[in-house]
Amino acid sequence: MKxxxxxxxxxxxxxGYGKLFAIIAxxxxxTCITVAVSYVNLGFxxxxxxxxxxxxxxxxxxxxxxxxxxEGTAIKVSFLSTIAFLCIMISFTFWDVAFR
Amino acid sequence: xxxxxxxxxxxxxxxxxxxxxxxxxRDHKRLALMYLWAILLWFSLAMVLGLLMRIELxxxxxxxxxxxxxxxxxxxxxxxMIFLVVIPAIPAVFGNFFLPIQIGADDVFFPRLNxxxxxxxxxxxVFAIISLFSxxxxxxxxxxFYVPFSVSTNTNVxxxxxxxxILGMSSMLTGLNFIxxxxxxxxxxxxxxxxxxFTWSLYATAWVQLLATPVIGxxxxxxxxxxxxxxxxxxxxxxxDPLLYQHLFWLYSHPAVYIMILPGMGVVSExxxxxxRKSIFGYKAIVYSSLAIxxxxxxxxxxxxxxSGISDVSIFVxxxxxxxxxxxxxxxxxxWISTMYKGSIQMTPPLFLALAFIYLFSVGGLTGLLLGxxxxxxxxxxxxxxVSHFHFTMFGGTGFAFFAALHFWWPKMFGVMYNMKRAYIAxxxxxxxxxxxFIPMMILGLMGMPRRYFDYLPQYATGNFLAGFGAFIIVAxxxxxxxxxxxxxxxxxxxxxxxxxxxxxxWTIPSPPPLHNFIATPxxxxxxxxxxxxxxxxxxMNPKEQE
Numbered sequence: 001m002k003x004x005x006x007x008x009x010x011x012x013x014x015x016g017y018g019k020l021f022a023i024i025a026x027x028x029x030x031t032c033i034t035v036a037v038s039y040v041n042l043g044f045x046x047x048x049x050x051x052x053x054x055x056x057x058x059x060x061x062x063x064x065x066x067x068x069x070x071e072g073t074a075i076k077v078s079f080l081s082t083i084a085f086l087c088i089m090i091s092f093t094f095w096d097v098a099f100r
Numbered sequence: 101x102x103x104x105x106x107x108x109x110x111x112x113x114x115x116x117x118x119x120x121x122x123x124x125x126r127d128h129k130r131l132a133l134m135y136l137w138a139i140l141l142w143f144s145l146a147m148v149l150g151l152l153m154r155i156e157l158x159x160x161x162x163x164x165x166x167x168x169x170x171x172x173x174x175x176x177x178x179x180x181m182i183f184l185v186v187i188p189a190i191p192a193v194f195g196n197f198f199l200p201i202q203i204g205a206d207d208v209f210f211p212r213l214n215x216x217x218x219x220x221x222x223x224x225x226v227f228a229i230i231s232l233f234s235x236x237x238x239x240x241x242x243x244x245f246y247v248p249f250s251v252s253t254n255t256n257v258x259x260x261x262x263x264x265x266i267l268g269m270s271s272m273l274t275g276l277n278f279i280x281x282x283x284x285x286x287x288x289x290x291x292x293x294x295x296x297x298f299t300w301s302l303y304a305t306a307w308v309q310l311l312a313t314p315v316i317g318x319x320x321x322x323x324x325x326x327x328x329x330x331x332x333x334x335x336x337x338x339x340x341d342p343l344l345y346q347h348l349f350w351l352y353s354h355p356a357v358y359i360m361i362l363p364g365m366g367v368v369s370e371x372x373x374x375x376x377r378k379s380i381f382g383y384k385a386i387v388y389s390s391l392a393i394x395x396x397x398x399x400x401x402x403x404x405x406x407x408s409g410i411s412d413v414s415i416f417v418x419x420x421x422x423x424x425x426x427x428x429x430x431x432x433x434x435x436w437i438s439t440m441y442k443g444s445i446q447m448t449p450p451l452f453l454a455l456a457f458i459y460l461f462s463v464g465g466l467t468g469l470l471l472g473x474x475x476x477x478x479x480x481x482x483x484x485x486x487v488s489h490f491h492f493t494m495f496g497g498t499g500f501a502f503f504a505a506l507h508f509w510w511p512k513m514f515g516v517m518y519n520m521k522r523a524y525i526a527x528x529x530x531x532x533x534x535x536x537x538f539i540p541m542m543i544l545g546l547m548g549m550p551r552r553y554f555d556y557l558p559q560y561a562t563g564n565f566l567a568g569f570g571a572f573i574i575v576a577x578x579x580x581x582x583x584x585x586x587x588x589x590x591x592x593x594x595x596x597x598x599x600x601x602x603x604x605x606x607w608t609i610p611s612p613p614p615l616h617n618f619i620a621t622p623x624x625x626x627x628x629x630x631x632x633x634x635x636x637x638x639x640x641m642n643p644k645e646q647e
Contacts, residue, residue, distance in 0.1 A: 074283050085311045088399065092414075093347045096402065099411035 013070040023064050030057045104619060106515065106612040126211035129613065131218050132197035133513070138222065139189050140582065146180035147578060149173050151571050154537075156554060158568035160561055170554035171240035172255075176232070178243030179260060183267045184225055186494055187356060189502045190363035191274060191309075192221070194509060195302045199278060201606045201613065202296045204287025204622035209280040213273050220270035227263035231256045242552065244353070247334040247345040251326045258327055261320045268313045268320075271359070275309030278302050287605075289624040296604040296628045297386055301366025304390040308355045308362075312398060316352035319345065346408055350401035358397035360494060361461070362390055364501025365432055368454045371508055372436045374600050375451040376443030379629045382435040389428035389435075396425045406474050407481045415474045422472035429465055433458060448600070449523035453504035456531045460496025464489060467542070482552075485545025488538045496534060503527070503581065510585060511595030515612040519591070522584040529577030536570025601634045 034053050042049060063069040068079060107129050112121035122130055153173050156163045165173065196214065200207055208214050232238045235256035241249055245264075250257050282295070282303045295303075322333055323345075332338025334345045373380040380386065402410055402418040436458055445451075467489040470476045480486060507527075511517050540563040545551075549560045556564060598607040605622050606613075 078279075081307070082311060085398070089315065089351055092399070092402070093344070093351075095417075096343070096347070096410045096414040097341070099413040100409075 013067050015064065019064070023060055026060060027057055030060075104610045104614045106610065107615045108612060110615040124215070126207070126215055127615065128196045128200050128207050128211065128214060129513075131214055132193050132195075134218055135188065135192040135196065135221070138225070139185055139193060142180050142184040142225065143189075144578075144582075146177050146185060147575060149177040149180070151575050153177065154568040154571035157556070157564045159565070160558060161555060165554070167554045168240065171552070172238040174552060175239050175242050175260075176228075179228060179264065181494075182243050182356075183264050184221075184228070186360045186498050187267075187271055188221060188274070189498065190367060190505060191278070191302055191305060191359075192217075193502075194298075194367065194505045195274070195278060195363060197513060198509065198606055199299050199302055200281060200285065201609065201617050202299045202604055203282065203285060203290055204605055204618065204624060205281065205285035206616040206618065208277045209284055210277050213277055217270045217273040217277070220266050220273070224263045224265075224267035224270060227259055227266060231259035231263060235259065244349060245320070245323060246349075247323065247326070247342055250323055251330075251334065258324050261323050265317050265320045268317045271309050272313040272317075275306035275313070278306040279310065282306075287622045287624050293384065293387075294624055294626065294628055297369035297380065297383070297390075298363075298366035298604075300387050301362045301369070301390050304394040305359050305362045308359050308394050308398065312352045312355040312359075315348060316356075319348040319352070322348070343405065343408055343410060346405050347402065350404045354401040354404065355394075355398045357490075357493070358393055360498045362393060364457065364461075364498045365390070367501045367505040367508070368436060368457055369432070370602075370604070371450050371454040371504055372439050373443075373629045373631070374602050375446050375448055375454075376440045377446065377601070377631055377634070378439055378443035379627070379631060380435070381438035381441075382431070383627070383629065385431050386435050389431040392428035393425060396421065396428065400425060400472075403472055403477070406477045419472055419474045419477075423469065426465065426469060433462060433465075448507075449520060449527055450504045450508035450600075452524065452527050453500050453507060456527070457497060457500040457504060460492055460500060460531075460534065464492030464494075464496055467492060480545055482550055483545035484541045484549045484551055487551045488541035488545060491538050491541075496538070500530075503530070506585065508600070509606075510588070511599045512606055512611045512613070514588070515595050515610075516588045516591075517593045517595045517599065518585050518588040522580060522587075526577045526581035526584060529580065530574055531577075533570045533573030533575075533577055537567050537574060538570070540564070540566040540570070601631075603630055603634060604628050 030053050034050060037046075037049055037053070062079070068076065107127060112125075116124055122134060125131060125134075152164065153170065156165050156170060156173075196208070236254045237256060239245070239250070239253065239255045239257045239260050241253060241255075241257060245257065245261060250261075282299065286295070325331055326333060331340075333340045334342045336342065369380060369386055400418055400422045402414055403422045406415050406419075467485070471480065471486065471489060507518070507523055544560050544563040544567075547560065547563075549556055549563075595611045597610050599611070600607070603625070605618075605624075608622065609618060
């Protein structure tokens with residue numbers, strides 16, 4: 001395996017104000033949708049839809065505000081492994097409760 | 101090699117003289133040594149506590165302490181040994197010292213963070229000590245702090261739990277530092293498959309440290325919150341679940357077993373090829389087995405809970421997963437043995453201790469299978485068998501690997517050789533003492549003697565006496581080992597740059613290393629364990645020549 005590519009340490013990934021405001025706007029819109037959806041009874045889909053919107057919002061924060069979109073493979077893999085660990089932790093624990 | 105100024109001799113910057121040159125240092129080598137002295141101190145203290153417990157158990161009835169003191173003793177012994185010794189021992193001391201050197205770097209990626217880790221480690225230790233002498237006494241919960249007892253007991257649980265939380269922070273930051281260092285600071289030409297196996301093991305460990313430690317941090321905070329606010333997270337009356345605590349605790353604490361053992365396996369992977377004068381067998385298999393242990397080891401935590409009331413489906417799955425960990429562990433053991441096969445084996449104290457590691461760890465691993473099987477687990481759960489099993493892995497494994505690493509890298513760290521004969525005697529004493537100590541405990545457990553009891557039925561008397569006798573031999577051996585190593589400073593028999601005929605980068609630089617580790621750009625080999633270029637001198641040298 002070759003040595004991984006190392007990004008320039010001085011590259012700060014500066015984003016324009018326009019892009020940042022667009023993301024804030026998107027987050028605000030998604031928050032409004034969350035609130036709006038909470039007034040509609042969708043039965044079983046209440047929770048999945050709320051989670052879906054929350055996931056979209058956190059993805060925007062992670063990708064742009066936390067610069068994940070611009071990071072190298074190592075950081076992306078690190079992040080994904082924390083998510084995988086969390087999933088395993090929660091699912092295995094809940095699984096025990098479900099079969100008790 | 102010409103004589104170079106070592107990092108000890110290099111003058112510190114103005115304002116950082118004397119003790120401040122150490123207390124404010126950012127040099128990974130100095131920090132490693134600061135960890136070393138602190139860890140040796142904690143180890144000695146916890147070992148004495150262990151000896152006192154064994155003296156209490158040597159004869160039936162009350163011998164030197166009552167049940168409350170005994171409870172506090174095993175808690176303190178466990179907390180110190182686990183959080184202050186076994187978890188940090190190899191990564192904090194030898195990892196800090198040798199990881200940057202093995203990859204051809206001049207320091208870790210975050211030197212200031214490294215210093216902060218040391219301070220957090222010391223702060224955690226200070227908190228543990230304060231908790232002894234404040235409040236209503238030291239906790240009597242055992243190192244596992246199980247609820248509901250840890251929430252209801254009047255002893256000083258909150259402070260000790262805080263100590264463990266701070267120590268977790270230290271461990272996590274060290275892990276973060278190691279991962280970043282390995283990714284960003286490898287010498288030119290050092291790809292992933294040129295990294296020495298010790299560094300690989302630290303890298304795999306660092307991931308577990310980084311991912312699992314936050315879980316215990318949060319869990320310990322929950323215990324404190326429960327004690328202060330009685331939220332009811334673990335109380336069925338309030339809709340909580342006591343098993344949730346055990347899930348959260350073991351979610352960290354079982355992977356922590358691999359935080360403890362993986363670096364030890366890395367040490368053995370360095371020692372075996374050097375003293376067999378043979379390239380390591382299955383380099384890639386060992387690398388991948390380290391990663392496999394780190395991953396699979398994170399999925400087996402509930403095997404500590406088979407008798408706690410978890411579901412049968414969980415027991416089946418966790419039992420199966422536990423057995424899976426045996427595969428990469430066995431890959432390592434067979435690779436070490438295969439490395440030695442037809443090698444030109446040269447016995448030295450580090451090799452002796454590494455071989456003792458393989459034997460004792462194998463016993464620990466195989467008895468682990470007995471515990472991983474749900475049926476036998478129920479039979480021996482919470483008996484002396486379990487205590488013996490984890491001492492075989494933690495002391496017989498990590499402890500012996502730590503001793504092996506001490507003897508292996510001592511000449512490099514301090515530039516002096518120790519007395520070989522005394523080192524052998526000490527190592528043999530510890531090994532014999534270990535077997536005397538823990539084999540009777542294993543039999544006692546199979547006979548049904550429970551753990552954490554200060555007294556026992558008459559039929560357990562012989563086994564407990566023998567175990568106590570073994571404890572005295574271990575302490576004598578450890579005392580001799582440490583004295584011998586410390587005497588090397590007095591005798592000052594200078595160590596060469598490469599006393600063993602090693603092939604990794606630390607053996608290419610002077611002993612002790614210069615401040616920035618490398619005087620010239622390190623030359624990275626295509627394969628880190630290529631012995632073809634090692635001088636014939638090492639291949640023909642007999643042990644007497646080494647003294």
